[in-house]
Amino acid sequence: MAESRCRELFNPPNCITLWNLPPAVEDAFEENWQRWLDEGERWAPLFKRLAALRDGDLTEAMAGFELLTSQQREAVRKLRRSAEGRAVPLPGTYSVDDEVITLLAAGFARGEPGSPAIPYARLEG
Numbered sequence: 001m002a003e004s005r006c007r008e009l010f011n012p013p014n015c016i017t018l019w020n021l022p023p024a025v026e027d028a029f030e031e032n033w034q035r036w037l038d039e040g041e042r043w044a045p046l047f048k049r050l051a052a053l054r055d056g057d058l059t060e061a062m063a064g065f066e067l068l069t070s071q072q073r074e075a076v077r078k079l080r081r082s083a084e085g086r087a088v089p090l091p092g093t094y095s096v097d098d099e100v101i102t103l104l105a106a107g108f109a110r111g112e113p114g115s116p117a118i119p120y121a122r123l124e125g
Contacts, residue, residue: 010087010118016096017120018104025096058109068106072099076106081117090121 003019011020021029036043046065053061059076062068068076079088088110094100100121107119 005116006118009116010120012087012120015120015122016094016100016104017118018101021101022096022123056113059106062102062106068102072102072106075103076109079107079110079119081110085115086117088117088119090119092122093124094121095124 006017006019010017016022049065055061059068059073063070063073079090081088088107090100090103090107104119104121108116110119111117
Protein backbone atom coordinates (compact mmCIF):
# COMPACT_ATOMS: atom_id res chain seq x y z
CA MET A 1 0.00 0.00 0.00
CA ALA A 2 2.70 2.48 1.00
CA GLU A 3 4.71 1.73 -2.12
CA SER A 4 1.82 2.32 -4.51
CA ARG A 5 0.72 5.50 -2.70
CA CYS A 6 4.26 6.91 -2.75
CA ARG A 7 4.68 6.09 -6.45
CA GLU A 8 1.33 7.70 -7.16
CA LEU A 9 2.32 10.91 -5.39
CA PHE A 10 5.90 11.21 -6.59
CA ASN A 11 8.15 8.88 -8.57
CA PRO A 12 11.17 10.84 -9.85
CA PRO A 13 13.48 9.43 -12.53
CA ASN A 14 17.14 8.71 -11.64
CA CYS A 15 16.33 9.01 -7.94
CA ILE A 16 15.77 6.74 -5.00
CA THR A 17 13.00 6.69 -2.43
CA LEU A 18 12.36 4.14 0.30
CA TRP A 19 10.00 2.45 -2.14
CA ASN A 20 12.30 2.67 -5.17
CA LEU A 21 15.76 1.38 -4.34
CA PRO A 22 18.39 -0.03 -6.71
CA PRO A 23 17.99 -3.74 -7.52
CA ALA A 24 21.10 -4.73 -5.52
CA VAL A 25 19.62 -3.21 -2.36
CA GLU A 26 16.22 -4.80 -2.99
CA ASP A 27 17.91 -8.18 -3.59
CA ALA A 28 19.90 -7.92 -0.34
CA PHE A 29 16.70 -7.08 1.54
CA GLU A 30 14.89 -10.03 -0.03
CA GLU A 31 17.77 -12.38 0.84
CA ASN A 32 17.50 -11.42 4.53
CA TRP A 33 13.70 -11.24 4.79
CA GLN A 34 13.06 -14.90 5.66
CA ARG A 35 15.81 -14.90 8.30
CA TRP A 36 14.24 -11.81 9.92
CA LEU A 37 10.83 -13.51 9.90
CA ASP A 38 12.35 -16.59 11.54
CA GLU A 39 13.72 -14.39 14.34
CA GLY A 40 10.29 -13.08 15.37
CA GLU A 41 10.92 -13.40 19.11
CA ARG A 42 14.04 -11.29 18.76
CA TRP A 43 11.96 -8.47 17.23
CA ALA A 44 9.05 -8.70 19.70
CA PRO A 45 10.44 -6.10 22.16
CA LEU A 46 10.95 -3.62 19.33
CA PHE A 47 7.40 -4.03 18.07
CA LYS A 48 6.08 -3.69 21.63
CA ARG A 49 7.92 -0.37 21.99
CA LEU A 50 6.62 0.76 18.59
CA ALA A 51 3.05 -0.10 19.57
CA ALA A 52 3.40 2.01 22.73
CA LEU A 53 4.40 5.18 20.85
CA ARG A 54 1.87 7.97 21.27
CA ASP A 55 3.79 11.01 20.02
CA GLY A 56 3.51 11.61 16.29
CA ASP A 57 7.01 13.06 15.89
CA LEU A 58 8.88 10.70 13.58
CA THR A 59 12.34 12.18 14.17
CA GLU A 60 11.88 12.02 17.96
CA ALA A 61 10.75 8.40 17.69
CA MET A 62 13.69 7.47 15.48
CA ALA A 63 16.10 9.22 17.84
CA GLY A 64 14.50 7.42 20.79
CA PHE A 65 15.21 4.10 19.09
CA GLU A 66 18.77 5.28 18.41
CA LEU A 67 18.14 5.19 14.66
CA LEU A 68 18.88 8.87 14.08
CA THR A 69 21.97 10.81 15.15
CA SER A 70 21.85 14.44 16.21
CA GLN A 71 23.52 15.40 12.91
CA GLN A 72 20.88 13.51 10.96
CA ARG A 73 18.11 15.14 13.01
CA GLU A 74 19.54 18.53 12.13
CA ALA A 75 19.78 17.60 8.44
CA VAL A 76 16.13 16.50 8.44
CA ARG A 77 15.09 19.68 10.24
CA LYS A 78 16.58 21.66 7.33
CA LEU A 79 14.75 19.68 4.63
CA ARG A 80 11.90 21.46 2.87
CA ARG A 81 9.00 20.25 0.80
CA SER A 82 9.11 20.92 -2.92
CA ALA A 83 7.04 23.75 -4.40
CA GLU A 84 4.12 21.44 -5.22
CA GLY A 85 4.36 19.93 -1.72
CA ARG A 86 4.48 16.29 -2.80
CA ALA A 87 8.21 15.68 -2.37
CA VAL A 88 11.12 16.31 -0.03
CA PRO A 89 14.42 16.45 -1.92
CA LEU A 90 17.64 15.59 -0.13
CA PRO A 91 20.22 18.14 -1.27
CA GLY A 92 23.13 16.91 -3.38
CA THR A 93 23.70 13.50 -4.92
CA TYR A 94 24.13 10.19 -3.15
CA SER A 95 25.27 6.62 -3.43
CA VAL A 96 23.06 4.15 -1.62
CA ASP A 97 24.24 3.57 1.95
CA ASP A 98 22.81 3.49 5.48
CA GLU A 99 23.06 7.28 5.77
CA VAL A 100 20.86 8.05 2.79
CA ILE A 101 18.36 5.31 3.71
CA THR A 102 18.08 6.82 7.21
CA LEU A 103 17.57 10.32 5.80
CA LEU A 104 14.93 9.04 3.37
CA ALA A 105 13.04 7.41 6.24
CA ALA A 106 13.31 10.43 8.53
CA GLY A 107 12.40 12.77 5.68
CA PHE A 108 8.80 11.56 5.92
CA ALA A 109 8.62 13.80 9.00
CA ARG A 110 8.40 16.77 6.62
CA GLY A 111 4.98 15.60 5.47
CA GLU A 112 1.74 16.48 7.21
CA PRO A 113 -1.30 14.42 8.21
CA GLY A 114 -3.39 13.94 5.08
CA SER A 115 -0.65 15.47 2.93
CA PRO A 116 2.35 13.16 2.71
CA ALA A 117 5.55 14.25 1.03
CA ILE A 118 7.90 11.66 -0.47
CA PRO A 119 11.60 12.06 0.42
CA TYR A 120 13.97 11.34 -2.47
CA ALA A 121 17.66 11.52 -3.31
CA ARG A 122 19.36 11.93 -6.67
CA LEU A 123 21.86 9.19 -7.42
CA GLU A 124 25.50 9.91 -8.18
CA GLY A 125 26.51 9.36 -11.78
